[in-house]
Amino acid sequence: MSNSTTYKQEVKEKSRIEIWSNAVKKLTIEREHQRILNPNYIRRLWDYAFDEILPDKLDRDPDERFIESWTDFSNNSYEKKQPQQLKVAYFCGPEPENDLTIMTDLGILVENVWAIESDKEIYHSALTKAKKTYPTLKIFNGSISDLLKITSFKFDIIYLDFTAPLFSKQSKPLLTINSVFENNSLSDLGILVINSCVPDATEENIEFLASYFRSQPFLESDVLLGPEKSGFFAEGADTYGFIDQESYDCAVAEGDFEYVKDQPIYENAIRSNFGAAYSAFSSHYPVMIAGYMQPMWRIANNPSLKRMLLKIDDPKIRACIEKMMTLRDYESEESDMTEELEDKFQVSGGEVFENHQEFPIWNFMLRLKESKNAVSKYWYEQFSRKNGAASLLESVQLYDLLRNAQYSYKETLSEMLSDSIDQVISALPDPHGGIFCDVPMEHLWIELAINHMGNSYHANTNQHWRAKYQAKSREMYLDMFVFDNCRSLYNWLPMINLYGQDMASIERQIIVRSCMDAITKQNHYSAFFSYYGANLIGVNSKRWSDFGELIARKDLNLKPVSLLDDDPGSSLAPSSLA
Missing domain, CATH: 3.40.50.150 (Vaccinia Virus protein VP39)
Structure with a gap:
């Protein structure tokens, strides 16, 4: 042979x-x-919080038994293996x-x-x-x-x-x-x-990768900027003035060539840096499915879990999802609609497009739906096909609806989850920020509930290993993902209805927020939805606080x-x- x-x-x-x-x-x-939830890192955050940040906020020393108990629990959650x-x-x-x-x-x-x-x-x-x-x-x-x-x-x-x-x-x-x-x-x-x-750089494949990365808030720099700008994560395409080919063609057809003539076309960047784009996709998609799509799919397919998070029935949920995809008609809205009234009536709609970089996978799937090429259409069919009670597309939509529910669609939340979030926010020493690095916004506690109930896997980016090699006829890309189920957080939590009571203990609150910090530090660029904005300490504030x-x-x-x-x-x- x-x-x-x-x-x-x-x-x-x-x-x-x-x-x-x-x-x-x-x-x-x-x-x-x-381990993402490394006890040494969590202990450092505990010391940072109680020694440097909170002394003026507390009238007592922290109870060290909490961090010692969590450390023992965490170590017992990860058995040593030969x-x-x-x-x-x-x-x-x-x-x-x-x-x-x-x-x-x-x-x-x-x-x-x-x-x-x-x-x-x-x-x-x-x-x-x-x-x-x-x-x-x-x-x-x-x-x-x-x-x-x-x-x-x-x-x-x-x-x-x-x-x-x-x-x-x-x-x-x-x-x-x-x-x-x-x-x-x-x-x-x-x-x-x-x-x-690595696939051939056909127009179908270029369009597929362009659709995937167009709304990503961060991506590997060489995807957009070429090999001479490799080795770091860059902000999304909007930051660099990219427009897609369709927008460019429409502008030219409408006589606005002067407006777009100097703007780089996104698909051309993917075409020029096709290998880098496929490499980034190979390292990115599995993280998305593990920590974003599948946890919500698991909840959506379990009526008991779904009721813990959502209050209203499926037709009303569908109406909210449609609203998120319907651009608001600002010209017809009342000119005297103040911010106070907007908050009161939760004026919303069109978020998926207006803030597209906050909905990258939803927009990716919508682009697949609108595409005329066979590869994109096939994968839209796969993502939109029901697997049990829900498809992956519906799971993405539900996740993003929940992540925005406390701000614009609060009526969708279950009473239990809504009450728990209110209690959590009341228990925070910094509900409006100003103490730790980030403001602990409401969506963090919704994400906590989703990951808790949905059995999420988080990627340890620092431990990711990848390689490439030229086989006989094709270049091959290898990725080795380290996934942590983070059971030392999720098994340590009470049920959702007791989140508020649990966070009333400042010691337990700091441990939970430290775990969120650890997860978002590892997934800041690759999985923005993993507690984005949960940093207790800023990057590079200490030698050990890096992304x-x-x-x-x-x-x-x-x-x-x-x-x-x-x-x-x-x-x-x-x-x-x-």
Whole structure:
């Protein structure tokens, strides 16, 4: 068999070593560093709050038993693991031994591994190969989605080795990624590895990526500004004066060429920086599904959970969602409508378009709906198709409605949640800001309830590892996500109706707000919805108060590597895990 058939190209072998070495190391030796709610960070925020910020606000010293109790609870929520305890699922192809040999060298037990192959012919080839060296290997003939539905346990590592781009219509990788979180299949502290090939820069693919990033409030700088401006996150397209091609064409048709002639066209930036745009999408979309779309989908499909958050029935909810997509007719509104009256009558509407960077995924899906190309139309059908009681599109709309409910759609909130938020705000020492970095706005407590009830997974950006390599015919992008279920926060909370009473304790309040700070620090750029505006301390106010940053993709074609390479920046030698 040729190398192209046996999947034993040198760079592919190198990628396997990098993947499994790093994944095992992160979940064993470096396990403490993968936790977003690291007790050391939370303790620093506790000390900062009570030693530097709140002394003038309190007439007593804080009760240290609260932070000590939470620290014990947090440590008990994250069990230590050895390689032989890790459960693994991976796409095996015709040669499952390629990955499995590396896994077992690192200490992973064959009994804890599930290999997956959906193609019948390749499955039989994999069985034949496995019988020779790993006869007890479990090889599942079907999709990983089917496997995840029947397993009674969670996987510590899931490796999705796609041979197509993530938004391929044929193999549907995006739906496979969705299923990992839909079925709650990743451990509370787990690793998801995704490998996919860079697609051709066709007009369909350019439009898809442009639709995805057009309303993002932050994105990797080289997507918009080119390779010479790489290595940091930039604000969204509006900041740099970009307009989309449709707006440009309309302006020209209406005789306004002079107005738009100097404005850069957004699609041209995606076209010029297509590889960077696909790289950013590969690192971004899984974070969106894990911490934004799936938690609300889970709530929307559970009537009891839905009633905890929402008061009104579905037709009225639908009317509010339609209102959010209907631009206000300012000319016909009363000219004497004061801010006080607007607040009283909750004058609203059109937020999705007027503040489009606050609704990036909703706008992405609307652009897919309006598109005429086949790729975009296909994915709109997938996102809008009901999966249970709700589709992903409806879940996004519900999340965004709830996130704005306290400001403009308060009638949608359940009485329990609304009362709890009012009680929380009353218990805050800084309901209008002026003490800590950010003003603790009402939406934070709604997001807390969604993440609490929806079993959200948050990405640890600082621990994200990614690489690229040139395979025989395609460039491949690898992403290793570390997802934290943050159970030391969500399991520590009471039920929603007791949030207000709980926050009346300043010690418990500071711990909850410190956890929010830790999560938003890691997701500030990649997942704005994860407690955006929950910072207790400003970035760089202390040496330890930074936002999470993505590393550049490591080029695996640069130098060979072996299993005995002890370079800590590349891979982990098996002996160090023995």
